[in-house]
Amino acid sequence: MHLDALLKRISFVQKAFRSRFRGTPAVRVLAPTCAELLGAHTFTHSGLLLPVAVDHTVLLAVRPRSDKKVILHFLQDGVTLQFSLYHLKPQGRMYWGKYVQSVGWWLRKQGYTIRGIEGVVHSEILPDASIGYWPPVEVALLWAWNTLDDLGIPKEEVASFCATAEQEFIGSDNIRVAHWAAALSRHGHAMQLDCETEEYSYHPILPQAKILLCDANARPATIRSMCHQRQQEAEEALALLRAHSPRVQKWSDVDGDELERHRALLPEDLYRRARFLVTERARVQAGAQALDAGDLERLGELLNASYRAQREDYQVTSQELDILWELVNKAGAYGARLLEGCYGGYIIAVVPAYDLNKLTKFVTQEYRTQTGREVIFRPVEATDSVLVV
Secondary structure (H helix, E strand, C coil): CCHHHHHHHHHHHHHHHHHHHCCCCCEEEEEEEEEEEECCCCHHHCCEEEEEEEEEEEEEEEEECCCCEEEEEECCCCEEEEEEHHHCCCCCCCCCHHHHHHHHHHHHHCCCCCCCEEEEEEECCCCCCCCCCHHHHHHHHHHHHHHHCCCCCCHHHHHHHHHHHHHHHHCCCCCCHHHHHHHHCCCCEEEEEECCCCCEEEEECCCCEEEEEEECCCCCCCHHHHHHHHHHHHHHHHHHHHHHCCCCCCHHHCCHHHHHHCHHHCCHHHHHHHHHHHHHHHHHHHHHHHHHHCCHHHHHHHHHHHHHHHHHCCCCCCHHHHHHHHHHHHCCCCEEEECHHHCCCEEEEEEEHHHHHHHHHHHHHHHHHHHCCCCEEEEECECCCCEEC
């Protein structure tokens, strides 16, 4: 985010805080969301990913209270969440407030003394995009408590802390990649993250490349259930492989040779799901190497190979997405692929920065002609991790 835009946003949030709570906040925290360049659908299988934190951020402005109440007003929705830190119970009925509550509950469970807080939340992250809506809120909230109550939690532990809090309090068993991006990202870099070991490394993105989120403005009604079905099918494939190969316990134990040796064990649809996960892991590793080498052409090839695998092996694309992907490439992108977290709505593309306007104009006109829909472009930048502003 450019400085002028950030200052205007801070001013807006300050005014909103004064209007609702009087006075001024004691701390303001900014946290980014993320989009994965490569590694789609693998985080649910303890996979390897290449996410990048993007400058669609959450800005949290809070001050401590004298009691144990938490009062947060979400400016976009006009909704206020209020709860007591004394009365938080894990599991139970699921609703969106649980994501926020999980942080306070876990801090207290770990023995930290925290005060109640009140404040406002301003988010640039679109809920319909689902590129990591709640993890940056959780990370920002933890960092605010860490700052206000001098908890001494290092940044290196924030992502794991928030992810564990969500898993324990809500019952989610997935690694939330956006926690790591929000807590540990580095400006101008992508992060290779191993969801199994939680090891990560940084890989530079050349300034002549621009990351472009392309909203197809078309979301298949069945895409969520389809993604869950694909996850189940992948687990079935792994169970079959595990039963016939003692060395296979998880997907990271399966390489291309191992999969082909046992191909006859798998029905065709399960083989395709397995092939996607195995080859996507290899694409993540190759993508990190391409970034290190400054090889944008190679990175683009990997993005396009990932999209083809999403279409042919994982089978989660749509006619509109196929058209949009082809047009983005025809217009001169290095490469593009489906952004998995968006449930069928977005393509993430890496494009030449100097050609951005020409590319978006061409794709807009052609996509409208072929589909009757309007594509929405959101250029983003690889940004820093959570910080006090």
